Amino acid sequence: MPTEIHSVKPVISARGLTCAFGQGKDRFTAVDAVDFEVADQEIISIVGESGSGKTTLAKMLLGLQKPTAGELLFLDRPAAKGAAHWRLIQAVFQDPFSCFNQFFTIKSQLGAAFKLFGKKFSEEEKRCRIDEALRAVNMEPDKLEGKYPFELSGGQMQRLLLARVFLIEPRILVADEPTSMVDACSRANILDFLLDLKKQRGMTIIFITHDIGLAYYVSDRIFIMHRGRIVEQGPPDEVILHPRDEYTRRLLNDVPTLGRPWFARSKPNRGISEAKESISGFS
Numbered sequence: 001m002p003t004e005i006h007s008v009k010p011v012i013s014a015r016g017l018t019c020a021f022g023q024g025k026d027r028f029t030a031v032d033a034v035d036f037e038v039a040d041q042e043i044i045s046i047v048g049e050s051g052s053g054k055t056t057l058a059k060m061l062l063g064l065q066k067p068t069a070g071e072l073l074f075l076d077r078p079a080a081k082g083a084a085h086w087r088l089i090q091a092v093f094q095d096p097f098s099c100f101n102q103f104f105t106i107k108s109q110l111g112a113a114f115k116l117f118g119k120k121f122s123e124e125e126k127r128c129r130i131d132e133a134l135r136a137v138n139m140e141p142d143k144l145e146g147k148y149p150f151e152l153s154g155g156q157m158q159r160l161l162l163a164r165v166f167l168i169e170p171r172i173l174v175a176d177e178p179t180s181m182v183d184a185c186s187r188a189n190i191l192d193f194l195l196d197l198k199k200q201r202g203m204t205i206i207f208i209t210h211d212i213g214l215a216y217y218v219s220d221r222i223f224i225m226h227r228g229r230i231v232e233q234g235p236p237d238e239v240i241l242h243p244r245d246e247y248t249r250r251l252l253n254d255v256p257t258l259g260r261p262w263f264a265r266s267k268p269n270r271g272i273s274e275a276k277e278s279i280s281g282f283s
Contacts, residue, residue, distance in 0.1 A: 009076070010037040011172060011204050012061065016070035019056050030056040032228035033070065038172075038204060043195075045207040045215030047251070048225035054208045057225070058174050061206070062091055074172075087116045090170040092194075094177035096157035100149040106160060107144060110134075113167045133163040137193060162193055169201060176208040191218070212251055216240045224248045 019031040031053045038044050046054045059065035060072060063085045072079060079085050093099055100109055110130050114121050121129075131141040137159040149157060158178065165173060178190055195218065197203045209215055215222050215236070222239045224232040224247065232245040243249050 009040065010073075011040050011075055012036075012038040013073045013076075014070065017057075017060065017067055017072055018069040019053075019060060019065060020068045029228050031060065031067075034228075034230045036223060036230060036233065038206065039220075041198065041202050041204055042220045043198060043205045043207070043218055044221055044223060045209055045219040046223045046225055047209055047212050047215045049210060049251075052225040053228040054225045055176060058091070058176050058206070058208050061172075061174055062086075062089060083116045086170075087168065088170055089172040089174065090165050090168055091174040091176060092158070092161045092165060092178040096154065096161050097149060099161060100157065102148060102150050104148070106147050106149065106152070107141075109149075110160070110164060110167065113164055116168055129167060130163075133166040134160075136166050137163045138189070139163065158190060162190065165197065170203070172204045172206070173197065174206045174208065177210070178207075212240070212255060224251070 014034060014036050016033045016035065017031060018029065018033050020027055020029040022028055034057070046057065048054045056065060060067055063079055063081075074080075074085075074088060080088070100106070107130060110133070111126050114126055134141045134144065139156065139159055149160075152160070161178075173194070175194060178194070191214070194205060198205050207215065207218065212222075217236075219236050221234060222232075222236055223230050224239065224245065226245075226247040232239055232243065232248050239248060240252065243252060
């Protein structure tokens, strides 16, 4: 359930942020001069169809794609480089198998996360913290001993990404379609864990999604992206119930209703049960 935002100072701010590929007639602008701010402990959903620019925007936030123009600040400062930046911001991606090396064991790769910290850990400390992270995502550490990524299911691998987030405890988490490759039950569990991270550890979360139902139920604000631009942004009730942009209205018209208005809510406080209903029924 979205909660009160605790800080006026933005953790992320962008001004004229642009990313283009190619030159001349082949130039393609994936993100086109967007402006936005994300407050501390806020849940933002960036919604748009494939090719809208939302994943390119996520890569710029993560430092994986360099902006062509504009300004991107974290806590009022330019992004740090390398490990310092990834200690601040981490990601959960759509395809968890692409995030792990298939030739190294699961536990050895989780252990590599300790390189992001500016201090040394003993092998015993690493083992204890890895085991704690695995149990936090309902995985038994002993059953993963000597296991490789290709030996696990997609849902298990997605939970391992969440275990790595638990280990690092970043201030900002970018979740890029984290539930799109798993079954409905796993989707609900993943969403539950992400919202618990926000609540218990004060994390700021940015969801990248095509699922406007999920965005409505879990977000403090929604950004609608189309052709590289943020065409509409605001609180969920404002964007979804009273859309101003024609593209937002088109997205809403494409949502299956299952015989009832999918956005109807009987209580003012949104909860995880409604969010689970959304991601199991409308994604």
